[in-house]
Amino acid sequence: MPISYQIHKARKRVLTTVTGPISVEDILGQFQAAIREGVLAYEELIDACGVTPPFLSTHDIWRAADLVRLVLDTPSERHFGPRAVIVRDDAVFGMTRMFANLLSGFFPIRVFREPGAAEEWLAGWNEAADGT
Numbered sequence: 001m002p003i004s005y006q007i008h009k010a011r012k013r014v015l016t017t018v019t020g021p022i023s024v025e026d027i028l029g030q031f032q033a034a035i036r037e038g039v040l041a042y043e044e045l046i047d048a049c050g051v052t053p054p055f056l057s058t059h060d061i062w063r064a065a066d067l068v069r070l071v072l073d074t075p076s077e078r079h080f081g082p083r084a085v086i087v088r089d090d091a092v093f094g095m096t097r098m099f100a101n102l103l104s105g106f107f108p109i110r111v112f113r114e115p116g117a118a119e120e121w122l123a124g125w126n127e128a129a130d131g132t
Contacts, residue, residue, distance in 0.1 A: 002020040003018050003022070004017050005017070005033070007042070009039075013043050014039050014042050015047075016030065017047045019050035021054055021055075024056065024060050027068070028067045028068065028071075040079065040080055041080065043122050045086070045119070046084065046085040046086065048086060048092060048096065049086060049089075051087070051092050058098070062102065065099055065103050080106070080108075082107070082108035082110075083107065083110075084112060084119075084122050085112065086112050086113070086114070086115050086118050087112075
């Protein structure tokens, strides 16, 4: 499976690693796993630096975003934690930015090239939630 994850309940964080080619079904499966595990509201740091061709098409990105939005239409699943995605490849960066833009009105999601910047952004969400 191209997506694996570790749950850190004490930190309310999911660390996800994506390797190899990825499909729309893989993306939806990850959201469904977060629902099953009860961690959809946790922050998620997604390392997608290992994604390889064939890359998703523009049509696939739109389809994935539409399917994730269907999950958001379920009243019990409306609270998503922030997602920070780290990528290196230019094509993956562009497609991930498109996916993030399509979903940014539904939950906080940003794409980064550097892990430190992604960590800093997620830390800002933690501080806002703590009221600091």
